[in-house]
Amino acid sequence: MAKERKRCQGLFAVEGDEPKAQKPIQCKLPESLDREFREYVQAQNSNITEVLTAWVREKLAESKG
Structure with a gap:
């Protein structure tokens, strides 16, 4: 049986068609990038x-x- 490759789909880690977690994947940006991104979005x-x-x-x- 071939093991399916893990990948990201949207914001959820999935294996095959099933989400591996109930919560979205979180990405922690360095504080300076986080601040810059928030200003950019605004x-x-x-x-x-x-x-x-x-x-x-x-x-x-x-x-x-």
Whole structure:
């Protein structure tokens, strides 16, 4: 029997089609990034998912810089 690879789907860890936990996965950002992200979100007037995606892409681009 092949063991299924663990992956993240949305905000929940899953194995196959079953969630492995009842609570969303939490990500702890360093305080400076957390503060910067909160300020960034407050300055935007759009969907939080879109804001988060754009912010992460921006940070990845900066780190590859």
